[in-house]
Amino acid sequence: MSAVRLAPSWAAGARRVALIVLVSALISGAVYAINGPPSAGRLREKLNDVYGPTMPFGLVQFVGQGLLLAAGVWAARRWLKIRL
Numbered sequence: 001m002s003a004v005r006l007a008p009s010w011a012a013g014a015r016r017v018a019l020i021v022l023v024s025a026l027i028s029g030a031v032y033a034i035n036g037p038p039s040a041g042r043l044r045e046k047l048n049d050v051y052g053p054t055m056p057f058g059l060v061q062f063v064g065q066g067l068l069l070a071a072g073v074w075a076a077r078r079w080l081k082i083r084l
Contacts, residue, residue: 007013
């Protein structure tokens with residue numbers, strides 16, 4: 001059984017991590033530049049009153065997350081050849 005390798009070497013892995021950090025910082029900086037610093041005016045404290053938890057919405061979320069998990073497992077087994 002062969003091991004799953006995420007990168008061919010430590011240097012390639014470090015470059016990939018650095019690229020992800022750089023892109024995340026660029027996106028975060030762009031959002032901060034557009035919206036400005038956090039403010040109390042954008043804070044929604046009563047969000048639970050608007051989107052209150054109910055059984056149908058909970059079931060839809062549960063089924064949706066189950067389908068997303070199943071799709072991820074299917075893709076991993078089919079294309080990435082990952083066997084658990």
